[in-house]
Amino acid sequence: MTFLPFLIILVMSFLERTPLGTISFHLNINNYLRSFEYIYIKVLFKTIWLALIATLTCLIVGFPVAYHLARSRGWMKQLGLILLFIPFWTNFILRIYGLVSLLGNHGLINQVLLHFELIKTPLEILYTRTGVYLGLLYNYLPFLVVPIFSALEKLDPSLREAGFDLGASRFQVFRRVVIPNIKEGIFVGSLFVFIPMLGEYVIPDLLGGAKEAFLGNIMVSQFFVMQDWPFGSAIAGMLSILLLMTLWIQNRWSRSNGFKKGGLDA
């Protein structure tokens, strides 16, 4: 049952749109051929690139958050986790509109900065790529923090002590003991944010002012503007293949790299 919508999309991607906007049951692969046109490939690579940058940003911001959450104790930890998740008690669209009013030329951030004369003209954040990144960061951060946090929680504290005991400095313990043992968590967290980012369309639309089109935006416009459901489905199909490839790479990577053999050649 859960696969049914996906199957419908899959089947539709091999059908055709009639000039009237209805669907004709004429099996062909023209939609897929069309999706390889320059304009769509360009958007595809731009989407991957933006999602990678945004994932990296999430990692840079999220890792220290997860690390400090895992190392804090008692009520500090509880408070941290609550603060991380409170935004999710409000509707997604509302949160994005909240960001719009925060980042705009007359938004809170610009008003404060102007008031203290730190800037002379309002910062252009809204409807730029920076706005999109901030939106993605704000929205996806917890999904990256949680897997890393739980990997750190599960890490036996005596491993750290053993590393320290055997002559490693704090940084060496971090690099040679902590990171290798939580890299699964780091990877899973990154995928948790990277994959949905690829299909993102609301954030680029509202915070990027539709100037920064993601593949998701093209897809949505095919469905609801162009009324070309078969082509929209083909783009969705391409996206799914991309996601499967990502998962496959992750799988291969964690299997081959999960363990280091010893010896002279190590």
Place this chain on the structure above:
Amino acid sequence: MPLDLTGLSKTYAKDGSGFRLFPLDLTIEKGEFFCLLGPSGCGKTTVLRLIGGFETPTSGTITLNQENITHLPPNKRNLHTVFQRYALFPHLSIFENVAFSLRLKKVAKAEIEERVVQALRLVQIEDLRDRRTDQISGGQSQRVALARALVDRPEVLLLDEPLSALDPELRIKMREELKALCKKVGLTFVMVTHDQEEALQLSDRMAVMRDGQCLQVGTPKAIYEDPIDPFVARFIGQVNEITGDLIGDGPETYALQSALGTFKIKKNGHPLSKSINLILRPEKMRLLRQRSQLQENLIEGSICDLTYLGSRTEYSVKVKDKTFKVFEQELERLKKRKLNVGDNIYLTWRTEDAILLNHPNS
């Protein structure tokens, strides 16, 4: 004197209230197998963690070979810990686990190979070098942890209840190996344990601890034969206790008057208070069928339980409201004398076998 603890203490709170470890003075000799023995919560692990550098003492100093290491971080101390749950690195092979400290020191690859193999050979697990840590048994993990700690030749090895996670049979086997290993590598071993048998078997000297205090330090024999504290006597081996008052004063002996009768006590030079605990080890007591005029210390009782254990038989003897434990060695294959539950017997002991301690309330 390689390892010296002077006035070493640790409190729970930062303001110095509530001692987890009361000020401790201890010298551990080079090449010695030293055990810290006590029940859980006695502060023995605290001592080990302070020596290892994982905690900072509230007061006192730790010196290793005349060098003050009290405030050095663990990675700057020339000693290694074998952790209770081994703490092997799951992302590294057995070989790489052992090579960890050498790689940090940037030792040449060929030398790493040689020294790791040597360390693995020392604990007899050469063939496991390419295994993962989840592909080996508990006993093997123990050996890897030992090899990892020994490979860069520290001066002191700290062992935190290293055998407690093993099953009993393996534990006995590893005890012997651990002792042999200590003599072979000639390092100082400091081990924490709550198992008195383990401590007796392994230590050259040991410290018995309770409630953050060190009660007695000495060889296993001295601790067993001459405990200076009732807790030490009770914790190491089994005891029968008779409480009484000191009366009379002969040239070489006292008399002890108790609810069970009057007994002879040999003077041993220690000052004794009026109220005395007479402590008798079960194996130092004898059972007599008949009252003997030659025996000085006699208590009449009846056997209420006996357990045959092959090399010895353990009797429980009821005397008034007290129960005495007596262990008798089966010295001859067919013992003529057969004692049964319910038999009336006499308990006796040699005067010099009794341990005398001042009653804690006096």
